[in-house]
Amino acid sequence: xxxxxxxxxxxxxxEGAIASLNCTYSDRGSQSFFxxxxxxxxxxxxxxxxxxxxxxxxxxxxxxxxKASQYVSLLIRDSQPSDSATYLCAVNPILxxxxxxxxxxxxTQLKVEL
Amino acid sequence: DAGITQxxxxxxxxxxxxxxxxxxxxxNHRYMYWYRQDPGHGLRLIHYSYGVKDTDKGEVSDGYSVSxxxxxxxxxxxxxxxxxxxxxxxxxIGGGIDYTFGSGTRLTVV
Numbered sequence: 565x566x567x568x569x570x571x572x573x574x575x576x577x578x579e580g581a582i583a584s585l586n587c588t589y590s591d592r593g594s595q596s597f598f599x600x601x602x603x604x605x606x607x608x609x610x611x612x613x614x615x616x617x618x619x620x621x622x623x624x625x626x627x628x629x630x631k632a633s634q635y636v637s638l639l640i641r642d643s644q645p646s647d648s649a650t651y652l653c654a655v656n657p658i659l660x661x662x663x664x665x666x667x668x669x670x671x672t673q674l675k676v677e678l
Numbered sequence: 679d680a681g682i683t684q685x686x687x688x689x690x691x692x693x694x695x696x697x698x699x700x701x702x703x704x705x706n707h708r709y710m711y712w713y714r715q716d717p718g719h720g721l722r723l724i725h726y727s728y729g730v731k732d733t734d735k736g737e738v739s740d741g742y743s744v745s746x747x748x749x750x751x752x753x754x755x756x757x758x759x760x761x762x763x764x765x766x767x768x769x770x771i772g773g774g775i776d777y778t779f780g781s782g783t784r785l786t787v788v
Contacts, residue, residue, distance in 0.1 A: 572718075603759065607768060607779040608721070652720065656774075664709070664773040665736065670720035 567591075568655050570669035578648040578677055580606065585672050587653030590634070596630055597636045600652040608652055612638060643676045650674070679753040681705040684769050684780040691787055697756040699783050701769030703749075709773050712736075712744065714765040715782075721768065727752055759787045 567590040570631040575643075577583045577601050594668065600608035614620045620638075626639040640647055651670040683702045691697050700712060711726040713736075723736030725744040733744050741763060743755045756763055764787045769780040 598775075598777070607782050609779075610775065610777065613775050644685040654721075664777060665711075665723055665726060666721075666777065667723075668713075670718060 568653055568667050568669035570651075570653050570672045572670055573673040574675050575672055576675045577643050579643060579645060581643050583643045583647065583674055583676070585638040585640075585651050585653075585674065586635060587637065587669055588635045589653075589655045589667075591655065591657065591667075591675055592618070592631075592634060594631075594634075594655045594657055596656040597627070598654040598666065599625075599627060599636075599638045600654060600668075602650045602652055604649075613632075640674075645676050645678060648674055648676045681769055682769060682778055684767075684785050686783060687781065688784045689786070690747045691759050691785070693760060693787055694758050697785065697787075699767055699769075699785070700756045701752040701754070701780060703752075703771050704720050705778075707751060707769055707771040707776075708749075709771060710746065711770040712742075712752065713768045713770065713779075714738065714752045714763075715768060716765050724754065724767075744770075759785075761787050763787050 569588045599612040601611050602608040612627040614629045620627045624641045628637045650671040650673045652671045654666040656664050681704050685700045713721045715721050720740045727733045727746045736750040745753045765784045
């Protein structure tokens with residue numbers, strides 16, 4: 565069974581610190597990787613995606629992928645209270661295109677404290 | 679959520695009754711999905727569709743059926759609702775970075 569594992573948290577960080585969220589996956593054939601943010605009572609929203617090994621930066625967010633070790637991580641720099649949410653890691657067996665049956669982790673709850 | 683609407687937003691139903699949830703999109707997207715989200719399990723795929731009248735099962739399809747007679751509508755039916763189907767149901771459309779979720783339906787089976 566294809567699995568995506570995340571620490572459920574909560575992960576507590578002080579405002580302004582770097583939050584590091586980790587995800588491991590079991591399907592070595594996975595091709596694309598996504599991070600979603602979900603506020604309580606709301607639907608998931610995409611914040612980062614990554615296809616290639618290495619780092620990908622977008623504003624305060626950096627996604628890191630290591631296919632050999634089968635992990636993907638999300639770094640949030642200068643964490644703000646508005647970043648407090650649950651972060652879902654999702655894995656896709658194909659690179660691009662339609663028919664994406666994403667496999668999600670259970671999510672990590674992040675709390676940014678003042 | 680622009681382009682994708684779920685109805686109803688909340689529903690309470692009794693065990694053994696049939697229930698239908700609706701997902702409506704205005705994006706003309708080929709792919710549509712139904713997920714359920716439960717504490718400790720995350721989002722799990724129930725069924726998905728890759729076109730009108732083309733559907734397939736996901737990870738947790740037992741007790742659920744779907745229909746897609748028009749591009750814009752994807753219906754999820756619980757044939758005979760059970761308490762284990764109490765959950766938040768999300769519809770999604772798209773693929774890759776275009777994956778977009780609806781606002782969700784909170785279903786309680788009593």
